[in-house]
Amino acid sequence: MTQIGRIYLLVVLFFLYTPIIVMMAMGFNESQLYELPFTFSFRWYEALLGNKQLLTAGMNSIIIAVITSVLATSLGTLAATALARRTFRGKSLLQLLLLPPIAIPWLITGTAMLVFFYWSGIGRGMHALLIGHVALAIPYVVLVVGTGFKTIRADLEEAAMSLGSTPVHAFFTITLPLLYPSILGAALFAFAVSLDQFVISYFLATPGYSTLPVQIYSAIRKGFTPEINAISTLLLLGSMTVILIFARFAKPGDTSDKR
């Protein structure tokens, strides 16, 4: 039984990774029409270097992801502190309000943002994308940091405060250092959420300002070339690296045993 189970898991992994590996390999194939036999070439990566549009979009993606990560982590950590350590009325309602950005299909959220930003004069473009990305990342930050809070004993802060420390001082000297792995993990996660975000960006991008996934989508619809494989490979490797680092920092379900 154990053998069958392991073989089945290998089949699942094969299913999950085959298309990705095929796609990556085709970025290194000489033929423009993805024809075989396979001839190894860096041609499409070289072409990428000359593609201003994709490079600019890639740069935009990274900048947005960094700003999103910083903003969402700061705001989300504050909110997580209140939700984890303070008692107040309406807490469960506030926790429920974190769900819409995660649970409602992004198509609905994205089109709603488009309508509201148009109507209110906020408009589209970089600032609009930032507003959207940060909102999508905040719930994940609250979740990751909130989980981090569960692993820290509240009595440490209480002890500090009963010894005369102010709540703010206790937070910065006791809680924050203990929480640091979770916060770093949350920041990485927010970065990945923003880097991979397509739907929201698609509705809020302008012809002059877009991100990499938006450019990839329009390229796919126009008729794709192996250049798209090359840039997609870079994007996938980028986000996989970030997520793997995240997995090292905030092992889900593992931290609570470390006391």
Place this chain on the structure above:
Amino acid sequence: MRSDSLLNEAVRGPSGPRKHRMLPSWVATTALLLPTYAWLTLAVLLPLLTMLVFSFMSATPMGKAPITFTLKHYRAFIDQPYLLNIGWTSLVIGFWTTLLCAIFGFLAAVALARATVGRMRETLLILILLPFWTNGLVRVFSWTMVLRENGFLDNVLHMFFADAGSISFLYSRYAIVLGLVHGYLPYMILTCYIALVTIDDAIIEAAASLGARWWTILFRILIPMATPGLISGAVLTFVPVIGSFMEPRILGGKVGVTMGTVIEDQFTQAFNWPLGAALSFTLLAVVLAIFATFSGVLRRGAAA
């Protein structure tokens, strides 16, 4: 005695001016929460409200045409019967995706929980979840490389049967469902695994030693125990799938017309925002109904 009084002082804390300097508790709480919730209000709640208003408008308020308020966009399903077909297509695609994810995801979760331990399990779990957190668009695009005519699938086939025709099924509903299953399978595996991993080995050993066959263990122990995971996985698959638009576009081509692509069109091609808004809200109503139905199970899943 002396040490006791010291300890008491340490526990109670020095009484005195510090207490008076502190702000009232609600001020600090509000200060902590305000930035996040103000941001969410601006970015999510107000937009949803605005879209609700737009869905009752007679036309997109861009030109000079006077705007009146009407229910006609919500009647679109009656006035334009082809929308019913499209809605049905979305539900069918959602149903098959969810069913396939549930079957294969549950089995994978059982295999993970029963056939692996320690580091191997941890590595497998990360490998399974890794694609889920990468770009969905790129993963969908990857399938075109496999499924297209003379793509990877055809080439593998021709290695064994040189003169076989093409079995390419890109631009079909099968391709859409396949791409969506690929996208959401990791999630189903995770939710089922979280439910299954809590099962005590002793229960299954006891059942086996008392003579239970594998199907008894499956249907009497594993499936009932995994039900919360199966339900949350199913909800969290079905909901995004019925709102998907890039998967049907890229993998479905001309046959890939779903609620998602129709809504996308209203905002990017047809510029009929009120109709798009009404369709979005109809979809949202379906989504909320699903969440409301399963909220109990989902909440227990979130607490675990």
